[in-house]
Amino acid sequence: MKKAPFLIAIVLLAVGAYWFTRQPSSAQSPTPQAVPVVTVVASSNELPVVLDLTGRTEAEETVTLRARVEGQVLAVPFTEGQHVKKGEALIHLDPADYAARLRQVEALAQKARLDARRYEELKDKGFVSAEKLADVRASAEAQAAAAELARLQLSYTTIRAPFDGIIGARLVFPGTAVKANDTALAVVNRVRPLKVSFTVAEKHLPALQTALSKGSLTATITAPGGAAWEGPVRFLDNGVDRATGTIQLKATLSNTQETLLPGQFVQVRLVLDILRGAVTLPAQAIQQGPEGSYVYVVKADQHVELRPVEVAAQYQGQVAIAKGITAGDTVVSEGQLRLTPGALAQVKKPAPAAGQ
Incomplete structure (x- = not known):
């Protein structure tokens, strides 16, 4: 009599197991839910590589004006920001020292020329040697070169525009001491x-x-x-x-x-x-993963396939695909976040073909 409860329990377990195994298979493995997506059809178009x-x-051209000689600024006749012509005077340095030096060396050069003429006459009469005449001529040439250098230095006291352009702000003013090839005076831009x-x-x-x-x-x-x-x-x-x-x-x-x-x-x-005849898609169809770019392609049975792609160019929301898909493939353009490879897709409303 003590074994009766035990036997009853065994019978109930057997009946429950039989009832569970007879339930429809749909209760054990429910039908997967379709993921709503929007798709686009890949098409062939022209796309610029931009x-x-x-x-x-x-x-x-741009030049920072600097003086070629030392001196003191005498005048700055230009207006800041004005257009200037090549050769136009922009800054004047005080020329007094260089003018006096020029007069001095010109006087010495004149004396050296006269000495050379006198020694030529003496050489013709045999009173001086050819070597002495050569020394006098060399001295005259040296004095003439010194005069030319002084003349150039005097001309350098006027700084002129090197080309047509626009001059910037004044960097020096009357009275400013200027060092040769050092002090910036102004900037001219073409x-x-x-x-x-x-x-x-x-x-x-x-x-x-x-x-x-x-x-x-x-x-x-x-x-x-x-x-x-x-x-x-x-x-x-x-x-x-x-x-x-x-x-x-x-x-x-x-x-x-x-x-x-x-x-x-x-x-x-x-x-x-x-790119002519390129396979194009909207840029939002391209997804990024650990292995690079990819898209979801909707197959004929409405299941999706993950396809790695290689992007060739992108312009104004369109992407040219070098590898991975061909024209006519249906690609998911919205709703990718809920998809996994092999998922069932429910196309809500197909978008127009890319590029149309």
Whole structure:
């Protein structure tokens, strides 16, 4: 009689196990839920290879004026910021000392010339030797050279514009003591034309060299405020900067209205190439993972497949794909965060084909 409860328990366990195993399989493994996504169809289009960079304007020519002789500033006749012409007088040093020195050496040179003529006559009469006449002639030539040097030094007391341009602020004033080749007097910039300097990563060097060899590389320069100009790229540096891995280029702008001035930051856009027949997608379709870029492709059975891709270029929200997908593939453009490889996708509303 004591074994009856034990036997009853065994029977109940057996009945429960039988009932559990007879339940439908759907209760044990529920149907996976479809993930709502938006898709786009990869298409074949043209896409430019564009570089957007930051550059700085430079004067075509720039000179810091310095005196070639010592002296004291006598007058500064220019107006700050004015346009100057080549050869125009900009600064006058006191010429008194140099004028007096010139008169002195000119007098000595005149005496030396007269001595040379007198010794020539004496040589003809046999009163002096040829060697003595040669010494007198050499002295006359030395005095003439000294006079020419004094004349040049006197001319250096007037500092003139080396080229057409715009002069900056006054750095000296009447009474300022000036040292030769040392004291900065003013800065003159030539701004027509104007150069724009910028750097590009060395990986683009082959494309740059190809474009420059064809003479077709043009930069679009945009200044703060939105004004834009185009100018040819005519300078590619002869070496790559080891510290930054970049190479310097310069574009030339006519700047006829002198809208830009040296030292401004500007935006530079270069079109290196046009990819024709490229497979394109919206940029939001591209995802980033530990192994690089990838997309989710929706297969015919509505399950998704993760595809690694190689991006060739990106422009205005469109991406050109070099490897990974082909035109006509359906790619997820929204809803990727809830997807895993092999997940079931529920397309909410297909987007238009890329590029349309």
